[in-house]
Amino acid sequence: MSSSSSSISGPFRIVEHVVECQHIREYPGATANEQEDILHLAVKQYVPLDNPEPQPGDVTILAAHANGFPKELYEPLWEEIYARSKANGFRIRSIWMADVAHQGQSSVLNEDLLGNDPSWFDHPRDLLHLINVKRKEMPRPIVGIGHSMGGAHLTQLCLMHPRLIHTLVLLDPVIQRQTTQLEPRPLFKDQLVIAKTTQLSTYRRDKWPSRKAAAEAFKKNPFYQTWDPRVLDRWIEYGLRDLPTAIQPLDETAISQGSDRPVTLTTTLHQEVFTFSRPNYDGPPGKNVPINRVTHPDLNPKHVGSFPFYRPEPSRIFAQLEHLRPSVLYIFAGKSDMCLPDMMADKIKNTGTGLGGSGGAAEGRVRDVYLEKYGHLLAQEAPIECGEAASRWLGKELERWRAEEQAFREQWSKKSKVEKVTIDSRWKEHVPAPVRPKKDSEAKL
Numbered sequence: 001m002s003s004s005s006s007s008i009s010g011p012f013r014i015v016e017h018v019v020e021c022q023h024i025r026e027y028p029g030a031t032a033n034e035q036e037d038i039l040h041l042a043v044k045q046y047v048p049l050d051n052p053e054p055q056p057g058d059v060t061i062l063a064a065h066a067n068g069f070p071k072e073l074y075e076p077l078w079e080e081i082y083a084r085s086k087a088n089g090f091r092i093r094s095i096w097m098a099d100v101a102h103q104g105q106s107s108v109l110n111e112d113l114l115g116n117d118p119s120w121f122d123h124p125r126d127l128l129h130l131i132n133v134k135r136k137e138m139p140r141p142i143v144g145i146g147h148s149m150g151g152a153h154l155t156q157l158c159l160m161h162p163r164l165i166h167t168l169v170l171l172d173p174v175i176q177r178q179t180t181q182l183e184p185r186p187l188f189k190d191q192l193v194i195a196k197t198t199q200l201s202t203y204r205r206d207k208w209p210s211r212k213a214a215a216e217a218f219k220k221n222p223f224y225q226t227w228d229p230r231v232l233d234r235w236i237e238y239g240l241r242d243l244p245t246a247i248q249p250l251d252e253t254a255i256s257q258g259s260d261r262p263v264t265l266t267t268t269l270h271q272e273v274f275t276f277s278r279p280n281y282d283g284p285p286g287k288n289v290p291i292n293r294v295t296h297p298d299l300n301p302k303h304v305g306s307f308p309f310y311r312p313e314p315s316r317i318f319a320q321l322e323h324l325r326p327s328v329l330y331i332f333a334g335k336s337d338m339c340l341p342d343m344m345a346d347k348i349k350n351t352g353t354g355l356g357g358s359g360g361a362a363e364g365r366v367r368d369v370y371l372e373k374y375g376h377l378l379a380q381e382a383p384i385e386c387g388e389a390a391s392r393w394l395g396k397e398l399e400r401w402r403a404e405e406q407a408f409r410e411q412w413s414k415k416s417k418v419e420k421v422t423i424d425s426r427w428k429e430h431v432p433a434p435v436r437p438k439k440d441s442e443a444k445l
Contacts, residue, residue: 323356
């Protein structure tokens with residue numbers, strides 16, 4: 001199933017799509033009822049108003065968001081990239097972004113079907129399916145821009161299909177050997193090792209008497225005061241939804257006519273925290289509990305932070321970074337826990353350097369930009385600076401794409417239809433004809 005509607009905002013015509021997700025999730029508990037439940041993605045396509053008839057070579061941008069942040073929060077970043085695109089020598093065909101199936105507007109669509117066990121590997125498969133469904137509107141070149149968890153999503157997509165995306169812009173992606181969100185203290189036997197993000201999200205506020213009251217609370221909260229005002233406006237609009245919901249009932253008789261309705265988080269705190277951490281209640285370090293290959297096939301009990309929760313995908317993706325084919329621009333944040341000097345160097349050193357990879361930093365395929373004044377929420381705090389860095393990188397990488405595309409087309413176009421599907425002379429130069437044994441009758445002669 002695929003449906004769509006459209007509106008206009010800023011420099012874009014926004015087309016909304018609803019597309020089915022990939023069949024079967026990573027974990028059986030991701031769906032509430034049956035393994036075959038059909039989840040859907042809420043997708044927005046941003047089409048520049050001044051490019052209604054895009055030409056070959058105009059870029060398709062595929063984007064992926066951070067945990068708990070609806071896709072609309074990235075619209076200021078798209079505006080900044082659009083504003084700089086022509087100066088950097090490229091035109092945008094459209095920008096595509098989907099809320100992951102259990103968050104944002106997708107979670108509203110799937111509200112009665114969601115379970116409690118999402119995987120970070122589900123969304124890359126969903127994006128691949130989205131591209132297959134919308135392939136006529138998503139020709140090459142395709143580039144990816146991902147933030148935090150979204151950076152991991154796009155990297156995994158590229159590991160699944162190495163030639164699909166030409167280049168990646170990764171804003172402080174959660175791709176690392178082990179978690180960095182643990183308290184820096186000794187690990188005593190009776191002490192739980194809990195990621196700070198998991199702890200904070202578990203106890204975050206998720207209900208306000210009205211959208212206006214929520215907005216006032218956000219504007220007073222230091223966490224949101226660092227955000228670009230355009231992003232905060234979109235958080236108030238899209239990060240909240242009216243009651244009732246599946247888990248937040250509402251007594252309609254208690255709402256007087258004309259009064260504001262209570263609101264809650266569009267992405268429930270439960271789905272947000274399920275995304276940060278996966279339970280492993282029965283396997284603390286030192287306890288001789290065999291790994292359950294049905295429920296926890298991806299558990300590494302030797303990892304710090306494997307009990308009572310773990311998150312397997314960041315380290316698994318890191319282990320494959322050397323095979324990453326697209327070029328990469330990392331945008332690092334000076335105030336992020338994940339941008340310690342050795343961690344940044346580790347990513348750069350390992351990206352694209354192995355079999356099937358891009359060649360890595362040594363061949364100019366991996367670069368980084370360091371935004372010292374900002375934290376992990378780069379797209380929310382610094383859309384202008386991120387837009388500048390991304391646009392410069394995309395300009396150079398799309399110039400490379402055009403050169404490579406032209407070189408291939410020139411040599412390929414010289415071949416006839418028959419030559420394109422048959423062995424050529426050089427093949428036979430390297431494959432000598434077999435020496436066939438003589439028949440007995442021939443040998444006697």
